[in-house]
Amino acid sequence: MPLGSRALEILIALLERRGELVSKxxxxxxxxxxxxxxxxxxxxxxSALRRALRDGRDGHRFIVNIPGRGYCFVASVEAPKRGN
Structure with a gap:
């Protein structure tokens, strides 16, 4: 499922501060x-971002909502290794 530019920008913002609360x-x-x-x-x-990530399916959680405060990206992220 393709992501729109705004949902992608949200994902980037959350990944840049992975594990931290990012306020609304x-x-x-x-x-x-x-x-x-x-x-x-x-x-x-x-919601579109969560659908694209399949957040909450098969026991996988990526984004946690802290009601009234913001969101936190909680999954571990591993960058692909580049060949020499």
Whole structure:
């Protein structure tokens, strides 16, 4: 399932601070800089991201919501090794 640019930007923001709480305000300021959008926009894009990652399926958790505060990427991430 392809991700839109906003959902991808959310994922990048969460990965950059993996294991840390990223506030909803921080995410919204990064994804929609200098414009006002309803908080529901973040919820819609977060849902798309979770669907794409299959978050919660088969016991795999990637993103945890801290109600009223923000989100945290909790899965371990391993970069692919490059050949010489």
């Amino acid at each position: 305000q921080d995410l919204m300021a990064r994804v929609w800089p200098n414009i006002f959008v309803e908080p529901a926009n973040l919820t819609v894009h977060m």
